[in-house]
Amino acid sequence: MKKTRxxxxxxxxxxxxxxxxxxxxPMTSATPPGWDASLTKLFGEIKAFSAKTDxxxxxxxxxxxxxxxxxxxxxxxxxxxxxxxxSLMKSAQMPAAAVxxxxxxxxxxxVSLVVPDKKVVTVIYPGLQATVEMPLPESETAVAMKDxxxxxxxxxxxxxxxxxxxxxxxxxxxxxxxKREALVWNATNLKDFPVQVRITEGDNTIEMRFRQVKFEKPxxxxxxxxAGYTQYADFQQFMxxxxxKMMSSGLDTK
Numbered sequence: 001m002k003k004t005r006x007x008x009x010x011x012x013x014x015x016x017x018x019x020x021x022x023x024x025x026p027m028t029s030a031t032p033p034g035w036d037a038s039l040t041k042l043f044g045e046i047k048a049f050s051a052k053t054d055x056x057x058x059x060x061x062x063x064x065x066x067x068x069x070x071x072x073x074x075x076x077x078x079x080x081x082x083x084x085x086x087s088l089m090k091s092a093q094m095p096a097a098a099v100x101x102x103x104x105x106x107x108x109x110x111v112s113l114v115v116p117d118k119k120v121v122t123v124i125y126p127g128l129q130a131t132v133e134m135p136l137p138e139s140e141t142a143v144a145m146k147d148x149x150x151x152x153x154x155x156x157x158x159x160x161x162x163x164x165x166x167x168x169x170x171x172x173x174x175x176x177x178x179k180r181e182a183l184v185w186n187a188t189n190l191k192d193f194p195v196q197v198r199i200t201e202g203d204n205t206i207e208m209r210f211r212q213v214k215f216e217k218p219x220x221x222x223x224x225x226x227a228g229y230t231q232y233a234d235f236q237q238f239m240x241x242x243x244x245k246m247m248s249s250g251l252d253t254k
Contacts, residue, residue: 038148038172040080041148043193049214050075051211051212052073054069054071055207057206059205060203065092068084068088070085073210079116080112081222083109084110084111084112085108086099105128106125111126119136121135124225126226130242132235153169153171160209161195164187165185166185169181169183170182180199190213194210
């Protein structure tokens with residue numbers, strides 16, 4: 001029993017490291033999976049909504065290497081909230097036993113809050129009642145996003161999940177002149193909401209698809225860290241504390 005629990009703890013610890021490494025690429029490490037705060041510009045005049053979001057990662061040949069469905073996504077002005085259930089992730093690099101260990105240790109659910117005007121991203125682990133606050137990259141702050149420009153070119157018309165869409169190529173140029181390109185499917189019967197976004201970064205392509213879109217204004221408190229949680233200054237500090245807890249649990253002979 002003692003040996004088995006130790007192995008589970010080591011597995012969960014290695015999984016935590018793997019998830020952290022995954023979250024650091026191919027997008028910005030501080031922001032939610034597949035997201036970049038500057039992408040809020042793609043929502044145009046839509047300043048408040050909530051939706052379910054499905055994420056896919058494709059390699060350069062177009063083969064799916066990872067998927068994560070059922071994320072809860074909410075926008076309020078420029079603030080973003082993304083809630084993730086890691087047990088729903090499918091990836092050849094993430095064995096089922098590793099995800100099960102994360103769930104056992106209370107690390108399977110996480111919430112990311114992106115607040116550009118405060119220049120911070122807060123990652124919340126409800127199962128551990130812990131938060132990690134990090135600075136938002138300067139390129140994704142409210143001032144930087146305000147100065148960013150979009151150039152849109154219509155490529156055609158397509159249907160996504162039964163929604164008639166205009167497929168657009170969007171070129172985003174930040175204040176420093178750096179450009180990023182995205183393919184965006186804007187639903188004509190949903191206020192031109194971008195129901196699908198696809199961005200290529202290096203050899204990887206990130207695809208996000210939004211469904212069950214609701215335009216009701218989310219509550220402001222959803223974008224604030226919960227009171228009473230233990231706060232960590234960075235991921236390294238959090239990981240050290242989490243792994244110490246896991247190892248202590250694994251070595252417990254009770």
